[in-house]
Amino acid sequence: MDFLFDYISVNTFWTILSIAHALLAVALLGALTHQAAAVLMPARARSDGGFVTHFRSVSGPRYAGAVCVLWVLAFILGGWIYAKYRIYVRIPIEQEGFFKTLGAFELKEHLTTIGLGLLPFYRHLWKSARTAAGERARKWLTVVLAAICWYAFLTGHVVNNVRGFGL
Amino acid sequence: MNEDNATATSRFGCFALVFGVCFAILYVICDMAALPLFTYHPGTDRIDAGFVRPRPDEGPAMYWYGWIASSALGAGLLGALAAALPQTLRDKIPLALAWVVPVVLLPVLLYSLKFYWRWE
16 A cells, blocks of 8 residues: 555545545435335335435335445445544544543444444345335334434544544 | 244345344444454554553554454354254244344443543
């Protein structure tokens, strides 16, 4: 990786990674929110209706693969950035005494990790659930993953606001 | 065969369900009991096996990667064992565990982070 630093500064490199992580999170958030809306409030009419009807009219199965890929990519980038966060972000936030912010971020790491482990079954349910129990599990697992994603997104946003880029 | 559990009866479905549930539970146990497979010291790029406290003048120690490795290893083994069970037993694993377990673990995680919830 060192050859990159002939062209960009170290700060720019980590800023690019953080922005890529955030963009992946935005895409994941959109996909999971559409999917969760579709399983919680399935739309009856696809062609008629307004914004909300169209928002929840997506085909859930089509999103499942993308959700898994986006979650894994966002997780890998987040895990990579996490080592730098531990030294250059967390320590200054500790020194400022923002402990609840740190706790919220730790919870985000825990929840996204648990979500990662559940992705194979989530994918399996979207691919092959044919029974009432399977559809129930698929519905609520999707909602849980969407809730984790929303929490992680908002917490990451708050921590970024506390510390900022390139400091 | 219990029709309600037909989704988990495939060996992969059973593996994925047991892996996901056990991964979540083992991850929380590894976190609370300090059981990482390895410790990473980001200041020096050093990796030590198991749980190692931060070394003086070498910055903090990170256990998160080690917790993930420990829990993935354990969950992988348990998932493989579950997938090898006969179908009649595989049918009995409730699919709802996939979403109930993370919800139940949330208050445990909040408690494990009690150090951070300071109102001062």
